[in-house]
Amino acid sequence: MSTVVEKFQTVPTTCISDTMQGLNNLDPAIKPLKEEYHIAGRAFTVKMPVGDNLSVLQAIRDAQPGDILVIDAKGDTYRAIAGDFVVGLAQTMGIKGIVVDGVIRDIVGIKKLDFPVFCKGTTVAASGKAGWGEVNVPISCGGVSIQPGDIIVADADGVVVVPQSKEEQILEQALDKLEKDQVRESSVAGNREAVIQYLDKFLGRK
Numbered sequence: 001m002s003t004v005v006e007k008f009q010t011v012p013t014t015c016i017s018d019t020m021q022g023l024n025n026l027d028p029a030i031k032p033l034k035e036e037y038h039i040a041g042r043a044f045t046v047k048m049p050v051g052d053n054l055s056v057l058q059a060i061r062d063a064q065p066g067d068i069l070v071i072d073a074k075g076d077t078y079r080a081i082a083g084d085f086v087v088g089l090a091q092t093m094g095i096k097g098i099v100v101d102g103v104i105r106d107i108v109g110i111k112k113l114d115f116p117v118f119c120k121g122t123t124v125a126a127s128g129k130a131g132w133g134e135v136n137v138p139i140s141c142g143g144v145s146i147q148p149g150d151i152i153v154a155d156a157d158g159v160v161v162v163p164q165s166k167e168e169q170i171l172e173q174a175l176d177k178l179e180k181d182q183v184r185e186s187s188v189a190g191n192r193e194a195v196i197q198y199l200d201k202f203l204g205r206k
């Protein structure tokens, strides 16, 4: 019996977005380092001050295997929230991925680790480690409010958040939408007559 998280892993973000009317999609500037990444997991949240990533280290220490670190970096694109060393620590601890409204560095090394990172890009400067920041608290990341434990689904198209309180209902609707999308596609694929019929129905033509 697969868990709710495992079931969400099979659903494209586009389908979840349609189910929630696009309400919980993160800023589309947050993109995967590799298009093949498709992850789902519970959010372990981080609220970091601009340019100081000690709280990211705390999160790596405290998160559960399978969690996704979701980091509110205030959209800063000058200071990296992590490089290949810190990302390697997260990978070894069993964290499933990192989502951040900020940037990383050592992009070549991180791609070699093959660890799913969703971010706004890359930079050269590291963050300091003086302290401050909070973990496992409600955050705002990429324009969306996220509670610890919410389900994060991320793939080539972007990142969506499923509130924990509605996860069963949204899963059911998203799976239903996925099935309908597949039926719709197979009913017209490669069939010119079927495409004309489909379009004419939309355009109000006979």
Ligand SMILES: O=C([O-])CC(=O)C(=O)O
Pocket (backbone or CB within 6 Å): 053, 080, 081, 082, 083, 084, 085, 086, 087, 106, 126, 127
């Ligand atoms: O230590 C850092 O914050 C960033 C870094 O260079 C790494 O993770 O490799």
